[in-house]
Amino acid sequence: MSTIRLEQITGSDADLKAALTDAHLPTDDIEDSGRTFFKALSADGQIVGFSGVERCDGDYLLRSVVLHPDRRGTGLGKAVVEVTVASLDPGGGVFLATTSAASFFASIGFSEVPRDSVPAAVLATRQLSSICPSSATIMKLIKPPT
Numbered sequence: 250m251s252t253i254r255l256e257q258i259t260g261s262d263a264d265l266k267a268a269l270t271d272a273h274l275p276t277d278d279i280e281d282s283g284r285t286f287f288k289a290l291s292a293d294g295q296i297v298g299f300s301g302v303e304r305c306d307g308d309y310l311l312r313s314v315v316l317h318p319d320r321r322g323t324g325l326g327k328a329v330v331e332v333t334v335a336s337l338d339p340g341g342g343v344f345l346a347t348t349s350a351a352s353f354f355a356s357i358g359f360s361e362v363p364r365d366s367v368p369a370a371v372l373a374t375r376q377l378s379s380i381c382p383s384s385a386t387i388m389k390l391i392k393p394p395t
């Protein structure tokens with residue numbers, strides 16, 4: 250499917266924190282329990298970016314998707330999302346909140362959903378309940394990556 254390989258890291262990983270900070274993505278809660286983060290490696294072993302997931306009862310919040318600036322725009326971001334989603338239990342819904350990349354996620358099969366249709370456990374995550382502005386777009390994976 251892709252040449253991207255994920256390796257699990259902890260929320261205290263300094264490179265993860267730096268990449269999120271540089272991209273203005275939330276870092277306040279990355280060391281809380283219940284989150285799983287990955288570094289994404291290209292075929293030649295270079296770190297191209299990061300991703301993360303939070304388990305929300307049976308569903309997931311996809312978060313912390315970031316590509317190193319010099320690796321953007323070549324399809325790697327899409328590949329990182331697809332590999333991350335492929336690692337999840339297919340029975341769970343996959344949600345995310347974004348203020349800046351809705352069309353990127355739409356190109357992967359996510360669609361905007363109304364807040365009142367989002368499971369309570371997803372809404373209760375720190376990302377959705379306090380860190381992301383209420384104007385953030387909430388999206389759900391409707392079409393699984395092919």
Ligand SMILES: CC(C)(COP(=O)(O)OP(=O)(O)OC[C@H]1O[C@@H](n2cnc3c(N)ncnc32)[C@H](O)[C@@H]1OP(=O)(O)O)[C@@H](O)C(=O)NCCC(=O)NCCS
Pocket residue numbers: 272274313314315316317320321322323324325326327328346347348349350351352353354356
């Ligand atoms: C968003 C991000 C992960 C995309 O990674 P990328 O490697 O540049 O994206 P890709 O090259 O895989 O692009 C896939 C598609 O999305 C589009 N796209 C990429 N970034 C986009 C953006 N910010 N807004 C809208 N569309 C975007 C591309 O044009 C491409 O469309 P196509 O398939 O029709 O050609 C990357 O720009 C990034 O790290 N941004 C900063 C962090 C961020 O905003 N993360 C999202 C957090 S919610």
